Amino acid sequence: MRFASLLLVLTLGISTAVPSDAQSTDELLLLKHFHSISSEEIAGWMAEICSPKYNGRLAGTPEYIASAEWMAGKFSEWGIKPAGDNGSYFQWFDHPYTVVNEIGSLQLHLPQKDGSVIKKGYSAPADFYPGMNSGNGEVTAEVVWVGYGTTAPELNYDDYKNVDVKGKIVLMNRDVPFKDVRDPEYAKWVRYCYHQYKAENAAKHGAIGMLYIDGNSANPNISYIESMVVTGIGPEPLADIFAGLGKDNKTLLDQVDKTFKPASFATGKTVTMKANTTRHPEGKTCNVVGMIEGSDPMLKDEVxxxxxxxxxxxNAGGLLVAGGFDNASGVIDIMAAAKALAASGIKLKRTVLFLLIGGxxxxxxGSKFYTKNPIFPKEKTVTYINLDMVGNGTGLGVSASETCKGLTEYFKKANSTYIHRPMRVSTSGGMFYGRPRSDGLVFLADGYRTMNISTTDGVKPVYYHLPGDDETAVTPEIMEDVAKLIYLSFIEMANADTLTY
Ligand SMILES: [Zn+2]
Structure with a gap:
């Protein structure tokens, strides 16, 4: 920046400035809006979107839709164009959902010597977590341990082979006995990793209840089965069920993993599970989509x-998970970058699409719906960049699929020129044989060039799918730098004459 042109621009204002050097004006503009991205504004938006009025933004609920409308309102205020259905900011799709009205209960029956039964109750969320897609009602039955809850005849593996679970409560673990998600063999097991599959298989075998050993946190990613009550189970009730049986869950699983021989058995213990839920089969939800249209007649078709x-x-009957780190952090960073890009007035030759995903x-x-109903053709998409859980730590991370590893250079340059954070860069691919657990992997599996931005070296505790995950679970300062990284690298990427993938 030459001092003379800086002075001129400051005195006359950007629109009337006659710069001696076009690059200087560009850089001034660039820096002005770079510095406008503030952790204070980010913290304010975090508090808004984590507010109880949005009730944890469960897709399908009116509160989720209210949060989507708030986001769209911001896009509109900043002059970001709608890219959704019929000129709106919304891309709608069907989305049945379940509301958990009350926490419910979990009790273990303890038979006494005199023939009476004492019921030991447990408390949520430490001991149990209400199933976010549980059927409604109360069931009392014997607990049957069924390992991974998997029936895979082609793999000669069946957790239900030697047990009868009709009218019983099944106790099972997440995942499968085959562990290496990088091994092509894993592909044969992947369909059995889905929570949906496990619930449906339990119901198919006649179970009326399912106790799921899966981190004991909120998980709406499981099939709704009207006739089956589902609850996440924590360490204490699990230990109580195994008490006096001479075995435990971990030892049994280790044995199954080693031998691929199921070890299912009836525990002889009785449990009462109660869930209070309402199903909404009519639910609909949406992605929020806004764009800055490219200015170059040819390159604008690239997005x-x-x-x-x-x-x-x-919110499970009072257990509100506001989704601060997961993933208000990601969408708020996108918003902060979008605002600065739009406000800067810097022309972008290529189009930028902001996709806030539902479901x-x-x-x-939401990402599956987008890849099936793309707004821009896949062949014209430069890359899909995913942000999920950014904003906890002191460093930045950028990763790219093999197909677009060259694009990481734009992020490295932005960081080394203006941001100066430690940055981890990975270009090792990202594809694996396991169950895809992020929107980025949905795009990658569909053949998109895919990238991921993250934060590293976390400084705050992570409350994954737990009530502690609110706006205080992030550090706004690193979020500011993530937004700045996006802002800077997008200006370069969108304006490069040719992109090196
Ligand atoms: Zn997430």
């Missing part, structure tokens, strides 16, 4: 997409 999920896991927590539904 850079940046996305992150707006939905979170909701991620229920099974990546």
């Amino acid at each position: 850079i997409i940046i996305g992150g999920h707006l939905d979170a896991v909701g 991620e927590e229920v099974g990546l539904l």
Whole structure:
């Protein structure tokens, strides 16, 4: 920046300045809006979107839609164009959902010597977590341990082979006995990793209840089965069920993993599970989509997409998970970058699409819907960049699929020139044989060039799908730098004459 041109621009204002050097004006503009991205504004938006009025933004609920409208309102205020259905900011799709009205209960029956029964109750969320897609009602039955809840005849593996679970409560673990998601063999097991599959298989075998050993946190990514009550189970009731049986869950699983021989058995213990839920089969939800249209007659057909999920896991009868780190952090960073890009007035030759995704927590539904109903053709999409859980730490991370590893250079340059954070860069691919657990992997599996922006070296505790995940679970300062990274690298990427992938 030459001092003379800086002075001129400051005195006359940008629109009337006659710069001696066009690059200086560009850089001034660039820096003005770079510095306008503030952690204070970011913190304010975080508080808004994590507010109880949005009730944990469970996709399908009116509160989620209210949060989507708030986001769209911001796009509109900043002059970001709608890119959704019929000229709106919304891309709608069907999305049945379940509301958990009350926490419910979990009790273990303890038979006494005199023939009476004492019921030991447990408390949520430490001991159990209400199933976010549970059927409504109360069931009392014997607990049957069924390992991974998997029936895979082609793999000669069946957790239900030697047990009868009709009218019983099944106790099972997430995942499958085959562990290496990088091994092509894993592909044969992947369909059995889905929570949906496990619930449906339990119901098919006649179970009326399902106790799921899956981190004991909110998980709406499981099938709704009207006739089956589902609850996440924590360490204490699990230990109580195994008490006196001479075995435990971990030892049994290790044995199954080693031998691929199921070890299912009836525990002889009785449990009462109660859930209070309402199903909404008529639910609909949406992605929020806005764009800055490219200015170059040819290059405007090419689009850079940046996305992150707006939905979170909701509120289970008072257990509100506001979804701060997961993933208000991602969408708010996209918003902060979008505002600066739009306000700067810097022309972008290529188009930028901002995609705030709905239904991620229920099974990546919003990204699946987008890839089946793309707003811009896949062949014209430069890359899809995903943000999920950014904003906890002191460093930046950028990763890219093999197909677009060259694009990481734009992020490295932005960081080394203006931001100066430690940055981890990975270009190793990202594809694996496991169950896809992020929107980015949905795009990658569909053949898009895909990138991921993250933060590293976390400094705050992570409350994954738990009530602690609110706006205080992030550090706004690193979020500011993530937004700045997007802003800077997008200006370069959108304006490069040719992109090196
Ligand atoms: Zn997430």
